[in-house]
Amino acid sequence: MSEFEKREGEIALSADPADFADDCKVVFIGKINTSWKTRAECPKNLVQARQRGIKATIEIDEFWRAGLAGLEDRSHLIVLYWMHQARRDLIVQNPRHRNEPVGVFALRSPVRPNPIALSIVKILGVDQATGKIDIDAIDCLDGTPVVDIKPWLGTIDSVQI
Amino acid sequence: MSEFEKREGEIALSADPADFADDCKVVFIGKINTSWKTRAECPKNLVQARQRGIKATIEIDEFWRAGLAGLEDRSHLIVLYWMHQARRDLIVQNPRHRNEPVGVFALRSPVRPNPIALSIVKILGVDQATGKIDIDAIDCLDGTPVVDIKPWLGTIDSVQI
Numbered sequence: 568m569s570e571f572e573k574r575e576g577e578i579a580l581s582a583d584p585a586d587f588a589d590d591c592k593v594v595f596i597g598k599i600n601t602s603w604k605t606r607a608e609c610p611k612n613l614v615q616a617r618q619r620g621i622k623a624t625i626e627i628d629e630f631w632r633a634g635l636a637g638l639e640d641r642s643h644l645i646v647l648y649w650m651h652q653a654r655r656d657l658i659v660q661n662p663r664h665r666n667e668p669v670g671v672f673a674l675r676s677p678v679r680p681n682p683i684a685l686s687i688v689k690i691l692g693v694d695q696a697t698g699k700i701d702i703d704a705i706d707c708l709d710g711t712p713v714v715d716i717k718p719w720l721g722t723i724d725s726v727q728i
Numbered sequence: 729m730s731e732f733e734k735r736e737g738e739i740a741l742s743a744d745p746a747d748f749a750d751d752c753k754v755v756f757i758g759k760i761n762t763s764w765k766t767r768a769e770c771p772k773n774l775v776q777a778r779q780r781g782i783k784a785t786i787e788i789d790e791f792w793r794a795g796l797a798g799l800e801d802r803s804h805l806i807v808l809y810w811m812h813q814a815r816r817d818l819i820v821q822n823p824r825h826r827n828e829p830v831g832v833f834a835l836r837s838p839v840r841p842n843p844i845a846l847s848i849v850k851i852l853g854v855d856q857a858t859g860k861i862d863i864d865a866i867d868c869l870d871g872t873p874v875v876d877i878k879p880w881l882g883t884i885d886s887v888q889i
Contacts, residue, residue, distance in 0.1 A: 578794055590756040590873065591810055593842045594749035613884040627833070631841060633739055634819045637834035643887050645846060647808070649752055658795045670856075672788070672877045673798035675884075680792060681754045681876050685806060685846075687885055695831075712751065715842050716833045719887055723774040723836075724848055726804050726880055 576668035578659035584680045585655045595712035597627035597698065599648060603708050606652070612675070613686050616704040622691065623705045625713060627698035635700070639693040643719035644702065646686050649712045650677035687719050737829030739820035745841045746816045756873035758788035758859065760809060764869050767813070773836070774847050777865040783852065784866045786874060788859035796861070800854040804880035805863065807847050810873045811838035848880050 573579065601623045603609035610616040625646065627635060638644075657678045661668045671679045684707065691701040700716070734740065762784045764770035771777040786807065788796060799805075818839050822829045832840045845868065852862040861877070 580791070584755050588753040588755035591754050591812070592749040593752050593754055594745050595751040596841055630741070631819065631833075634831040634833040634841075636820060636829070636831035638831060641834060642889060647842075647844060647846075651752070658792065659797060668797070670795040670797035670799060672792075672795045673802060673879055675878055675881065679876065680757055680795075681808075683808060683844075683876055685808075685878065687887060715840060715844055717836055717846065718834055720836065721887070721889065725887070726848060726882070726885070728803060728882065 573657070574661040576659065576661045577657060578668070580656045580658050583656040588681070593714055595649065595714065596631045597625060597713040599705060599707055599711045599713060600624045600626055601705060601707060601709045606708065609708055610706045613704065613706050616706040619704070621704065623702050625700040625702060625716065627700070627713070629698060632695055632698045635693060635695045635698065638690070638700070638718065641690060641718040644688050644690050644700065645717045645719050646688060646705065647714040647716070648684050648707055649714050650682040650684050650707070651712060652708070653677040653679070653682040655680055655682055683714055734818070735822040737820065737822045738818060741817045741819050744817040749842070754875055756810065756875065757792045758786060758874040760866060760868055760872045760874060761785045761787055762866060762868060762870045767869065770869055771867045774865065774867050777867040780865070782865065784863050786861040786863060786877065788861070788874070790859060793856055793859045796854060796856045796859065799851070799861070799879065802851060802879040805849050805851050805861065806878045806880050807849060807866065808875040808877070809845050809868055810875050811843040811845050811868070812873060813869070814838040814843040816841055816843055844875055
């Protein structure tokens with residue numbers, strides 16, 4: 568089945584957000600270097616990515632590198648990245664791991680109105696001069712554009728269930 | 729001191745990202761209704777917001793509401809919101825709670841190249857018909873635009889320090 572085909576129970580919006588999204592504009596600040604060159608070999612999520620035990624590197628473009636000062640003191644990073652190959656109009660989806668269609672906002676699918684993915688990863692090293700941040704794992708294609716990086720902070724980002 | 733004035737040690741970029749950001753376009757999917765009408769009364773972070781014990785409501789626009797199906801089964805939500813009043817060019821900042829200037833990517837400041845803020849909040853209720861999601865607290869101004877909402881998942885978003 569094509570990745571652009573709809574599965575049973577899936578619903579597409581009446582208009583594609585890619586055609587009208589214009590409320591604000593984002594600049595890419597770098598890219599993520601991973602070992603995954605095609606979708607077929609790319610892990611489906613961060614659990615799978617970690618199981619493979621292969622590190623990745625975020626590379627921040629030179630223009631923004633002054634913004635890395637102090638990041639070496641942090642343990643974990645929240646990475647926001649743009650899933651540039653994902654369609655944006657599938658508002659109800661039927662993922663293989665679920666038994667029924669589910670709304671996009673109840674899923675972590677890269678297919679969403681604004682295809683911004685989020686991973687919380689371990690920082691292994693920061694080199695401000697080259698803009699490179701080594702991380703433990705990530706689940707995206709090589710060359711995926713970065714929208715933002717933020718420190719993970721236990722005081723606000725921990726969840727008690 | 730004006731909020732747009734630079735503090736000691738702060739560094740602005742040579743060009744303002746607001747003037748050239750155009751790598752991808754985002755659509756706002758709703759807004760956040762909070763009790764904070766001015767910056768002066770707005771909590772500075774999620775810890776302060778929680779201490780005040782005042783709930784908030786995310787309101788998803790009608791066009792996107794089918795995407796909420798199934799969210800009622802989740803305990804916590806990751807909210808991405810656009811800090812529309814924040815400047816974007818301050819790459820090194822000197823926050824009051826720190827002793828020295830720090831890079832923006834080591835801070836959770838709303839002032840950043842792409843001013844997307846992130847909070848992980850508790851879901852109190854979801855009403856798909858009205859698009860309203862009640863949450864325990866959040867630290868933004870009333871009317872702040874929403875970029876994305878995602879379920880928080882313990883399997884990928886928990887951090888072990």
